[in-house]
Amino acid sequence: MNNQLGLLPTDLCLAIVEACDEIIRGEWHEAFVVDVIQGGAGTSTNMNANEVIANRALEILGHKKGQYKHLHPNTHVNMSQSTNDVCPTALRVTLIIMCRDLIATMVSLQRSLENKAREFQDIIKVGRTQLQDAVPMTLGQEFRAYAIMIAEDICRLDEAKDLVREINLGGTAIGTGLNAPIGYAKLITARLSKLTGIRLKTSANLVEATQDAGAYVQLSGVLKRVAVKLSKICNDLRLLSSGPRCGLGEINLPNMAPGSSIMPGKVNPIIPEVVNQVAFQVIGNDLTITMAAEAGQLELNAMQPIIAYDLFESLSLLQRGIHTLCHKCVRGITANPKRCRELMEKSIGLATALNPVLGYEKSTKIALEALHTGKSIYSLVLEKNLLDKARLDELLSPENMIVQ
Template sequence: MTMVDNTQQNTDNPLTRTEADLIGAQAVPADALYGIQTQRAHQNFNITGVPISHFPELVKALAMVKLAAAKANYQHGLLSDDKLKAITEACTDLINGEHHEQFIVDLIQGGAGTSTNMNANEVIANIGLAKLGFKSGEYKHLHPNNDVNRSQSTNDVYPTAARLAIVFAAQPLIEAVTKLQESLAAKGEAFSGILKMGRTQMQDAVPMTLGQEFNAFASDLRGETARIKRSCNQLCEVNLGGTAIGTGINAPNGYARLAVDELAKITDLPVKLAEDLIAASSDMGSFITFSGTLKRLAIKLSKLSNDLRLLSSGPRTGFSEINLPAVQPGSSIMPGKVNPVIPEAMNQTAFQVMGTDMTITMAAEAGQLQLNAMEPLIVYNLLNNARMLEKSIRMLDELCIQGITANEDRCNFHVENSIGIVTALVPHIGYENATRIAGQALLSGAGVSELVKQENLLSEAELAAILSPNNMVSN
């Protein structure tokens, strides 16, 4: 879509300038770096209240794509030295975090991301115009479409930038997961000598150590960072240069590979050109994979949070095997109550990620022919999910896991009074005897060891050896 170059200062209101497009003319704030198409989108899409600028990763990625395109165009003789310099400096400013407030369009938008692309085109053009010594809106000197968007379409720019933005957002998430895993492993080591009861189906099972329990939590997360990294590698396959539908219309021969090579240098990521640009223009597969990876992580984090809430339940009438750090009062009516608010918040983040995975699935399925117009919804949710998970994981690690302490006496009490230890006696007294002893213990309230000694099934020395912590948790 070519913008009409019809910009002038509004003499009736010096605080605005007038720009025109195929819909008509409209006043734009004089100091705005965006233009008329961005303003129209801002007026049309007041949906989430979350603008592009909310995700600096996306602004940075858009600028990187535009910079790569400009360099490729220059090498094809399609941009002058002055225009390349202006676009390069403008994109560099954005990459460095400047002018992000000018990206005002809502993340959820119609048009398959056209409004986001035009927001970038207009901002880059106007930053570049200032560097060339011209006023915002004097597009005959540097045009959003003819220069900044040259050899491009929203349909290759937006998905490429979206993929990069998600990869950028994944890096702090990977760091957070790694740190959480390390904190859980540290607790596993600290609690290695504390015997407790393991449980299955919420019933007593067999003994284990609290350290083993926390080591299992750590092990459960150990492979998740590798999965996130693999998903990121898939996202690095892009369709830049395919333009409208993947045929490369309006781009010179060789442009696509040249632009992607430049993008790899700029991002320092393993960016590569998709083998079939037409297929890649509508394919949402890598987004689905990444969403599934986040959902898998969310499920594990939610299970961990559930376990922490159970293990710390009480303090007098629950498991009370561990103490979570007290971070805030728990009730407006019950004095002294402290709730497991940090794991609860982690649960809620996990539920959000699980739910929006279905949203992403439906949006990905909604593609038609050579494009998926629902991609903005996918991008919004993936960026939001990655950020929510990263922040929630850091919260869980710093405000909960690192401060957990063990109630060793409570753990020992549960072991000593559990019928579950009878399982360790089966090889020595037989399944029938063990079953009978367990039933008697349950009915009488007597301890398993006490009943075994009463029936002279094992000596006290034999019992002590069999029920020693080293024997019961040798693995």
């Protein structure tokens, strides 16, 4: 762009482009030595890149490294730019790419959960609230709810990703565009959009965009939301598969590894446990990102490096964790229909269906008596001649109690 505008000689431009292409191919990465967590809002990383590019370009031109009178890292490589617009733009482009990858992985998980919902749609079980028996439902309904939870978060992540498309490139130091040619911001945004295939747009106010970290907070909040709901689903999978004989045992998770160094035959739910831990890390990262965003002062937020580091980590962890959950757990889940039916028929939650006919007080007494005596709701109602068998069969049929 600087060459096109007549600001950068063609020979220097071609050398810089060739050096950049080599870096893109993976060369010279050993020359990038700056730690990602740094002061200066990313200046160290930006200058590390400028110096590597400049020195390699000098070699391409036939000069020695460090002969900056021929091609300078600030004057030529950093021309029309500043750390304060280049680093945020690079961050946002990367975030969009990583969000796309995460969304694709979430779609795979959603589809796998939907497939399980269809597979389990006729398996009746007892629902639970506060870990206590509630009313009948199908295992398919349980898994469909999980699929919908993931689908909702795909939409929220897509919305957050859209906010990140707005960049401040061309604003230079504080957003006023000092040392950049007139119109440079729109021209460079159009060029970058074409190169990346991402519909980037120049912020309406570059001064605001240079200091505002709101889009990062929004994205991190959505990632936390994904993590929280994902962890809740994994908690459920661990509970539903607990046992194998002394727990709920309504589903079976794929056996991924022996679960004990001392107890023979024990198999632990290691994949959901891994994803739980991923969620904890993402939730912690969100707090760091929130504090870093709040710590901005005046025209710049110097804490951007840790924001970038933690957003990248959260996106990467979630993408890998969800992929593992989908392929090594959800797709291999099987159901135990007999166990589901057995627990459902023992549930005192069936008494809820008697409320409209017998009233809440009488239904409660029956439920409590069933609990204390071990008798079923069904047998107690018949024993007390509260309803005839035909009417009771209709009311307590689990199939009639399930609203699809």
